[in-house]
Amino acid sequence: MSSEEIRKKFLAFFKERGHTIVSSSSLIPDDPSVLLTTAGMQQFKKYYTGEADPMKDFGSKNTASIQKSFRTSDIDEVGDESHLTFFEMLGNFSFGYKPGEPVSPKGGYFKKGAITYAHDFITKEMGLAIDYVSVFEGGDGVPADTESEEIWKSLGVKSIKKFGRTDNFWGPTGNEGPCGPTTEIYINGVEIWNIVFNEYYCKNGKLEKLKTPGVDTGMGLERLVMVSQEKNNIFETDLLQPIMHSIIEIQGDKPIGQIRLIVDHLRAAVFLISDGVLPGKEGRGYIPRRLLRRALTAHYLDVGAGPDKNFFQNPVSIIIDIYKHFYPDLLNNGDRMMSIMQDEVEKYSKILTGTVADLKKLYSRFIGGVDPERLLPNVVVKNNVADIDGSILFRIRETHGVDFEVMKMVMEKWGFSFSERTEKEFDEAYQKHQEKSRAGLEKKFGGHGLILDTGELKAGDEEELKKVTRLHTATHLMQQALRNILGNEVHQAGSDITAERTRFDFTYHRKLTPEEIKKIETEVNEVIARDMPVHFKEMPIEEAKKTGALYFFKEKYPDPVNVYYVGKTIEDAYSKEFCGGPHVTHTREIGRFRILKEEAVGAGVRRIRASVD
Ligand code: SER
Numbered sequence: 001m002s003s004e005e006i007r008k009k010f011l012a013f014f015k016e017r018g019h020t021i022v023s024s025s026s027l028i029p030d031d032p033s034v035l036l037t038t039a040g041m042q043q044f045k046k047y048y049t050g051e052a053d054p055m056k057d058f059g060s061k062n063t064a065s066i067q068k069s070f071r072t073s074d075i076d077e078v079g080d081e082s083h084l085t086f087f088e089m090l091g092n093f094s095f096g097y098k099p100g101e102p103v104s105p106k107g108g109y110f111k112k113g114a115i116t117y118a119h120d121f122i123t124k125e126m127g128l129a130i131d132y133v134s135v136f137e138g139g140d141g142v143p144a145d146t147e148s149e150e151i152w153k154s155l156g157v158k159s160i161k162k163f164g165r166t167d168n169f170w171g172p173t174g175n176e177g178p179c180g181p182t183t184e185i186y187i188n189g190v191e192i193w194n195i196v197f198n199e200y201y202c203k204n205g206k207l208e209k210l211k212t213p214g215v216d217t218g219m220g221l222e223r224l225v226m227v228s229q230e231k232n233n234i235f236e237t238d239l240l241q242p243i244m245h246s247i248i249e250i251q252g253d254k255p256i257g258q259i260r261l262i263v264d265h266l267r268a269a270v271f272l273i274s275d276g277v278l279p280g281k282e283g284r285g286y287i288p289r290r291l292l293r294r295a296l297t298a299h300y301l302d303v304g305a306g307p308d309k310n311f312f313q314n315p316v317s318i319i320i321d322i323y324k325h326f327y328p329d330l331l332n333n334g335d336r337m338m339s340i341m342q343d344e345v346e347k348y349s350k351i352l353t354g355t356v357a358d359l360k361k362l363y364s365r366f367i368g369g370v371d372p373e374r375l376l377p378n379v380v381v382k383n384n385v386a387d388i389d390g391s392i393l394f395r396i397r398e399t400h401g402v403d404f405e406v407m408k409m410v411m412e413k414w415g416f417s418f419s420e421r422t423e424k425e426f427d428e429a430y431q432k433h434q435e436k437s438r439a440g441l442e443k444k445f446g447g448h449g450l451i452l453d454t455g456e457l458k459a460g461d462e463e464e465l466k467k468v469t470r471l472h473t474a475t476h477l478m479q480q481a482l483r484n485i486l487g488n489e490v491h492q493a494g495s496d497i498t499a500e501r502t503r504f505d506f507t508y509h510r511k512l513t514p515e516e517i518k519k520i521e522t523e524v525n526e527v528i529a530r531d532m533p534v535h536f537k538e539m540p541i542e543e544a545k546k547t548g549a550l551y552f553f554k555e556k557y558p559d560p561v562n563v564y565y566v567g568k569t570i571e572d573a574y575s576k577e578f579c580g581g582p583h584v585t586h587t588r589e590i591g592r593f594r595i596l597k598e599e600a601v602g603a604g605v606r607r608i609r610a611s612v613d
Helices: 003-016 038-046 054-058 073-077 111-125 145-155 221-228 241-251 257-272 283-303 313-323 328-332 334-366 390-401 404-413 420-445 464-485 514-529 539-546
Strands: 062-070 088-092 132-136 159-164 176-187 188-202 206-220 383-388 416-418 492-497 504-508 532-540 562-567 577-578 593-600 605-612
Touching: 003 088, 003 111, 003 221, 038 062, 038 088, 038 188, 038 206, 054 062, 062 257, 073 593, 088 111, 088 221, 088 257, 111 145, 111 176, 111 188, 111 206, 111 241, 132 145, 145 159, 145 176, 176 206, 188 221, 206 464, 241 257, 241 283, 241 313, 241 605, 257 283, 257 313, 257 328, 257 334, 283 334, 283 404, 313 328, 313 334, 328 334, 334 390, 334 404, 390 404, 390 420, 390 562, 404 416, 416 420, 420 492, 464 492, 464 504, 464 514, 464 562, 464 577, 464 593, 464 605, 514 593, 532 539
Parallel strands: 132 159, 383 416
Antiparallel strands: 062 088, 088 206, 132 176, 176 188, 188 206, 492 504, 504 605, 532 562, 562 577, 593 605
């Protein structure tokens, strides 16, 4: 079945069942708590809370849409089988259900209606077999969802898994909004459809019952098309394959991960720019800039013959062609979009060329004076560590205005990763540079030196700083949970926090099991739910060590040190660490903690990426 047929089928299915079809809202949301639209329910928030009347606006309590969505949280995963930054979400929504009300086309519905619709759409309309479903097992004061379990059983679904807050509880977007337990449908092991029962309103981590519960469902179009077209990955579907081909034509078919990255990033940039998110230095604008820069870097590194400033034109025309019927704005904005991209790519080509020239000089130190580009593609240097003075990298950044992650991509292509010392010194040089402009903000955040990375965060971008602060405290809680669950063998081996995620390296001798990962997440979320206070105390370093506070042995701490602790007193604190801050004042401010990935980074060193939402 083509993706076009699938779109039509979805909308027709819900239209026949009394839903009003609503167009996708812009990627720039009305909702000020988030930078971009990340879910279909965002444009409907006020109908869940009762602030607006769906009967008046839609003539029905039920709507359905195909929503343009964008999430940066998965950007590091793009290149694998199923992750994207931009995607489309098929969703049906119901507002103002009265408990006990039978399912009727224009009336509200809840668990029975939502699950039956989803089951019928997947099995009868799409002819797909459900692998298994998951339901909420209860936790943090929210009861287990036995009702959904019974409904699935009555529909003949036998494989039902149960998970807690991390997997089967959704929302809110940003700091507050509707949220609730979920039930998810899996096909061939891939999560296809997330059905949320919005029973609560969450504000700063506190849940309050909504007057009338609602339904919010989201199904990734690209993933549904993938299973329906029996493909192994989203990039082989009719939505993405033509774009893949256009990139392969330019630079051959390897490495596949980089080609997928270019496909994803160009497509996302097209949709963002078309919705008015113009490439720029700060906030939202930084996102299309970063996507285009990463795409051009990947392109340049793989053709190896200098960046072609026009390389994006054919792929972008193909993207517009695929989507113009559903999003006519793409066509209307086509010329403007091309010229914005052209400007951006031209500016960036200069930056990249200068950066690569400087990095080459550094590189030759490690490989005995050889030009790295001459070596390619025959010489593969793997897993070498470039232990460079980080302030040299900072100078390259200042000279060319390039991001740290781009320098990393270039060096990785040549077989090197930067050493921890290099990254740390880069951060220090960056921080020193930012100190002045940041002084005001630090006061506001109660901070004593922010841990930032990559030069992406600009002083003044308060939303991002708040996110970094939440992730920073979450990282302390995670380290303690790791030690509680895995034992005191766990020690910090590095960390890196951006507005999107925390990356924490620690010593441990083996891979973590899914059960252990779950336990760690649950423990962190429990501490968050207890809303424990976070304080710090300045102490002489030796005295601080005696409190049992953790510290990173590679770090040099100025005496006296600040010990940040989570709990009422330093003696009975859940977590205590030497740290410069900043941190939240109470753990609930962190929001929901989620582990995204656990992997090895070296012998006896593991890495966890985690986010908060
Ligand atoms: N809001 C939920 C999600 O984004 C379901 O639509 O997954």
